[in-house]
Amino acid sequence: MMERWGSFSLREFWQTAGITPFSILVDRAKMVTEWLVFLLSWIAFYGFYIRWTRRKQYDAARGMEGPKAYPLIGAGYKFLGKSTPEQLHQVLTEITSTYRSPAAVWLGQNLCLFLHKPEHAQAVLKSNDMLNRANFHRYFNVNKGILTQPAHTWKAHRKMLNLCFSPSILKGFMPTINQKSQVFVEQLVGCVGKPEQNIYLEVGKWALDTISATVLGLDYHLQKTDAAVAYLKNIDEYLTLVTKRMATAHQHPDLLYILTRDFRDFARTGKQFYSFSSMVMDSKKDFINPEVMADFKENPRKPRIFIDMVYQMAAADPDHLADEDIRDHLDEVIFAGHDAIATTMAYIMLMMAMHPEVQERVHQEVMSVCPDEGAEFSLEDCNKLTYTEMVCKETMRLFPVGPIIGRRATADVSCTAIRRFGDRTRTGSIRRTSCRRRPDQRHPYSFLPFSAGSRNCLGYRYAWLPMKIMLAYLARSYRLKTSLTMDQLTLQNYGIIILRIAQGCQVTVEQREGSKLGR
Numbered sequence: 001m002m003e004r005w006g007s008f009s010l011r012e013f014w015q016t017a018g019i020t021p022f023s024i025l026v027d028r029a030k031m032v033t034e035w036l037v038f039l040l041s042w043i044a045f046y047g048f049y050i051r052w053t054r055r056k057q058y059d060a061a062r063g064m065e066g067p068k069a070y071p072l073i074g075a076g077y078k079f080l081g082k083s084t085p086e087q088l089h090q091v092l093t094e095i096t097s098t099y100r101s102p103a104a105v106w107l108g109q110n111l112c113l114f115l116h117k118p119e120h121a122q123a124v125l126k127s128n129d130m131l132n133r134a135n136f137h138r139y140f141n142v143n144k145g146i147l148t149q150p151a152h153t154w155k156a157h158r159k160m161l162n163l164c165f166s167p168s169i170l171k172g173f174m175p176t177i178n179q180k181s182q183v184f185v186e187q188l189v190g191c192v193g194k195p196e197q198n199i200y201l202e203v204g205k206w207a208l209d210t211i212s213a214t215v216l217g218l219d220y221h222l223q224k225t226d227a228a229v230a231y232l233k234n235i236d237e238y239l240t241l242v243t244k245r246m247a248t249a250h251q252h253p254d255l256l257y258i259l260t261r262d263f264r265d266f267a268r269t270g271k272q273f274y275s276f277s278s279m280v281m282d283s284k285k286d287f288i289n290p291e292v293m294a295d296f297k298e299n300p301r302k303p304r305i306f307i308d309m310v311y312q313m314a315a316a317d318p319d320h321l322a323d324e325d326i327r328d329h330l331d332e333v334i335f336a337g338h339d340a341i342a343t344t345m346a347y348i349m350l351m352m353a354m355h356p357e358v359q360e361r362v363h364q365e366v367m368s369v370c371p372d373e374g375a376e377f378s379l380e381d382c383n384k385l386t387y388t389e390m391v392c393k394e395t396m397r398l399f400p401v402g403p404i405i406g407r408r409a410t411a412d413v414s415c416t417a418i419r420r421f422g423d424r425t426r427t428g429s430i431r432r433t434s435c436r437r438r439p440d441q442r443h444p445y446s447f448l449p450f451s452a453g454s455r456n457c458l459g460y461r462y463a464w465l466p467m468k469i470m471l472a473y474l475a476r477s478y479r480l481k482t483s484l485t486m487d488q489l490t491l492q493n494y495g496i497i498i499l500r501i502a503q504g505c506q507v508t509v510e511q512r513e514g515s516k517l518g519r
């Protein structure tokens, strides 16, 4: 009701006095109620929509074990405040050790199934409807290479890139792999007699040097210079930021992430991460000459080293394989290749240092196959190193560098114990294995260090060569020791897909009697 004093209304009088009149309060309450009704209807509608479009997933998850899920957040609270690699490892281990496979974990409104039974892993890895990587790979910000591509573009590329690790190519790598391992043991003389130290960086340099000189065909002599040190040191910071983002819900949307301080650090470390592939692409700039192009055209199925094959694919299909895509292919193989080999080798060395009797047996085997310190190992020699291979496998069983394989279903897939799960369901498969059974009684999918199925590790045949050869060179000339024990090791999970031992490769290095290295 408006009473007027001359030309001055009562409402204006109250407002001048700083008091809100009752009629205005009623107006506001009405407005707030209208907004609340709108918001609640919208939430109800959205909830109904989610429930309806994901009804298959809700059906599938019913009856499965898993942490309690709440509306909107699902079981996301499990990751609350758990954003460091150690904490992430603990959460993931807790989930897989508490709930039976397949365990249903709702992350927000997305259903993630954790499978850790060999039969379940087999059903997933053999299925043609499970060839897409899980969504969390997007946080690495590299998504057009062979490792991350969606299945429809990946298939043709993988068919070509399989040729890069054919027997004839691997045979051709042997002198370089030997030479790089020889450099490693020569450099290790510098660590003899020093107190216990983490030599992970040295192992990383060896791995990157070997990958560059073979898979990329470019020898930068990375163990003799510091050219790769910044790249290698940057990796953990980059992966820590990716891990934090994955475990922090409000950092998921790109629009919010770019406002954070972490984004600035991610951009900086990302630049360093891509610096290696930039150097490689610069080195290859003048590579595509008419002669090379003619060879690409005439021999499209000829086995070539990885980098040449990528350039051949780009020449054949320039519209779909631009410079950016070439860079992603290179970044992914450089990272997937060197990091997996370096971490696995570091753990094998640590395990040998912890188990002297095992180390002595490896030494004996190497000496029985190729005792001369200057002599190279052949492919036949490598095949004879059976005990050495068992030591590598046991280390990979205990510390698989890729502990989780994340895949996304594009159609219904059924496993023995999984009823059905539909589009957009994510599957995290944690590999836990048992060594108690006799090898012939074990399920073939109970030990998968390189995964299995058509999207398994591209470089698994190659990986065995540098690992066995470096280990043989090492065991021939050195003895490693450590004060660490198994229960002191701290496990970390980076970016959900990478397992690390926080202590790296903390050892003392002793030169064996009779070794002439550095003398």
Ligand code: HEM
Binding pocket: 146, 147, 148, 158, 215, 332, 333, 336, 337, 338, 340, 341, 344, 401, 402, 405, 406, 449, 450, 451, 452, 454, 455, 456, 457, 458, 459, 460, 462, 463
């Ligand atoms: C000890 C050494 C290695 C281990 C334990 C390892 C393990 C793995 C695992 C578990 C995967 C995931 C497979 C899946 O999703 O099913 C993978 C993928 C891959 N690895 Fe390896 N890897 C190693 C060395 C290498 C090397 C040396 C290279 C290259 C030179 C390489 C290149 C790749 C690539 C390109 C993929 C993606 C394959 C695709 O998506 O088609 N890896 N690796």
